[in-house]
Amino acid sequence: MASYSAPLRDMRYVLFDLLDGESLARLPGCEDFTRDLIDPVLDEAAKLCEQVLHPLNRSGDEEGCRLENGVVRTPQGFPEAYRLFREGGWTSIGCDPAYGGQGWPKSVATLVEEMICSSNLSFGMYPGLSHGAYVSLHAHGSAELKDLYLPRLVDGTWAGTMCLTEPHCGTDLGLLRTKAVPQEDGSYKITxxxxxISAGDHDLTDNIIHLVLARLPDAPKGVKGISLFLVPKRLVDAEGNPGPANGVSCGALEHKMGIKASATCVLNFDESTGWLIGEPHKGMRAMFAMMNTERLSVGVQGLGLAEAAYQGSVAYARERIQGRALSAPAHPELAADPIIVHPDVRRMLLTQRAYIEGSRALALWVARAVDDEERAADPAERAAAGEFVALLTPVVKALLTDLGFESTNLGLQVFGGHGYIREHGMEQYVRDCRIAQIYEGTNGVQALDLIGRKLPAQAGRNLRRFFHPVSDFINARIEDESQAALIQPLAKAFVRLQQATAHIARVGLAKPDEAAAAATEYLRLFGLVALGYLWARMAEISRGKLDDDPDGFHRAKLATARFYMDRLLPQTGALFSIIMAGGESILGFEEAAF
Structure with missing residues (x-):
């Protein structure tokens, strides 16, 4: 049976030691968010996730959702857990106080989000999609729509979704066919x-607010002709009371590989009444407010599941006895040694650990920049943070979900045959994690976004927000022999990233297909260097704390940093070679030969 304990020690280390979480209180609107307030909230989130959500994870997966006479039912225990979740105020922590939210910084909310994803990703999909709808409506909705709908999304009495994909179009939304016909009262009929549609219908709330992409009759072709509409499951009166059904029905539930307790729906809109969000034909801009938030959140999903799998595999490796250590029996009093003594098992566990702790640092680094982008008093500081967030968002989404899937697979491998069966919970983590590489834009699309939009944006200015601090950090320490084992590998990898970036920029101008052929490897190279930089920073911090390290936390940090530099960062050499080899072996292959 799988278990989960929130990694609060490491979360606090990243937030406060690495990213100076105390500085959050200096941001306008964050004056109350000191460590004295943050710490107990993280404790309470951990209790909720460990004691309420995680016990429903396996049972929810086994039971799944069901569609009965047009009504979607979530697994046993989910409605009660959602009530506790909502009454505890967890739906509102990252929302605007003007609409009943608590106004918590993104960086703290991200830590809570990770715990939810580790303990029960399927459950987390319901409030997660609601928050995405909140973000888009808050950014682009009219005052009337916001006043009516946001308070109920914030307090969790209503839920939300995002409705993009149609049977014939996924990534290419320019092909969508859903129609929006204007009405005399200013509303629209959506068909x-x-x-x-994740969390498209369920029994957790008495209304669901769908954000739907559709075309007006005069819409231009392609993505420039898409508008965004708010379509409630039930129509609402002026006081906000849900009334009659609004022509929205669940036609089917998808039968999925994972996240089975999350209701993924086929939704039919039959002349449903909706209201325009933002401007006509500008729906993609409004929807991307949600999608960018969701892409960071999906990266955290990969991180959360990797953490849960790591905890399970470490516990199993300590208990499972098989074979003897090659040099000499480690536990001669036992019939065999625990498998944690075997080098390959240790390799797998350390790979999980190094990726997870590095990924947590990267996710929080970007989330902390979101706080500056949204709240810093200096406009220039807000702009700089926004450029950094834009650059790193596709990296967080793709890298953390790729590494999450690799880590959950490693966790299963540690268990061997016992990981492949349901009893220990490892195979569920693998199944649940796989979707994160696909939805909210496949990881291949994230790589194209990085090289095609984020690198050339503002004549490459976004790159400086990452390259300059990394370069400054390396240059200030490159002559320090005490740090050579970490700084020199990072410096070599960073040079590879700089050279690959110049190559992608140069080739992309004349041969965009050539650059696209290297996009996935480039994003991975970028991400591994980012993790290397953060590991070098964490090692420096922990090196200064070794004199007061009763639990060995900082010694373990230094050892994990060394493993990352020795065994994982060298992947950048192979990635660089692939990028520089060009795309002819991909692009020149005859289509008929596939």
Whole structure:
């Protein structure tokens, strides 16, 4: 049976020691968010996730959701857990106080989000999609729509979704066919079918607010003709009371590989009444407010599941006895040694650990920049933070979900045959994690976004927000022999990233297909260097704390940093070679030969 304990020690280390979490209180609107307030909130989130959500993870996966006479039912225990979640105020922590939110910084909310993803990703999909709808409506909705709908999204009495995909179009939303017909009262009649709608229908709330992409009759072709509409499951009166059904129905539940307790729906809109969000034909801009938030959140999903799998595999490796250590029996009093003595098992565990702790640092680094982007008093500081967030968002989404899937697979491998069966919970982590590499833009699309949009944006200015601090850090320490084992590998990898970036920029201008052929490897190279930089920073911090290290936390940090530099960062050499080899072996292959 899988278990989960929130990694609060490491979370606090990243937030306060690495990222100076105390400085959050200096941001306008964050004056109350000191460590004295943050610490007990993290404690309470851990209790909720460990004691309420995690016990429902396996049972929810086994039971799944069901569609009965047009009504979607979530697994046993989910409605009660959601009530506790909502009454505890967890739906509102990252929301605007003007609409009943608590206004918590993104960096703290991200730590809570990780705990939810580790303990029960399927459950987390419901409030997660609601928050995404909140973000888009808050950014682009009219005052009337915001006043009516946001308070109920914030307090969790209503839920929200995002409805993009149709049977014939996924990534290429320019092909969508859902229609929006204007009405004399200023509303619209929405007709069409959407598929793969996460949390599209359920029994957790008495209303669901769908954000739907559709076309007006005069819409231009392609993505420039898409508008965004708010379509409630039930129509609402002036006081906000849900009334009659609004022509929104669940046609089917998708039968999925994972996240089975999350209702993924086919939704039919039959002349459903909706209201325009933002401007006509500008729906993609409004929707991307949600999608950018969701892409960071999906990266955290990969991180959360990797953490849960790591905890399970470490516990199993300590208990499972098989074979003897090659040099000499480690535990001669036992019939065999625990498998944690074997080098390959240790390799797998350390790989998980190094990726997880590095990924947590990267996710929090970007989340902390979101706080500056949204709240810093200096406009220049807000702009700089926004450029950094834009650059790193596709990296966080793709890298953390790729590493999450690799880590959950390693966790299963540690268990061997016992990992492949349901009893220990490891195979569920693998199944649940796989979708994170696909939805909210596949990881290949994230790589294209990085090289095609984020690198050339503002004549490459976004790159300086990452390259300059990394370069300054390396240059200030490159002559320090005490740090050579970490700084020199990082310096070599960083040079590879700089050279690969110049190559991608140069080739992309004349041969965009050539650059696209290297996009996935480039994003991975970028991400591994980012983790290397953060590991070098964490090692420096922990080196200064060794004199007061009763639990060995900082010694373990230094050892994990060394493993990352020795065994994982060298992947950048192979990635660089692939990028520089060019794309002819991909692009020149005859289509008929596939």
């Amino acid at each position: 069409g079918t959407k598929i793969f």
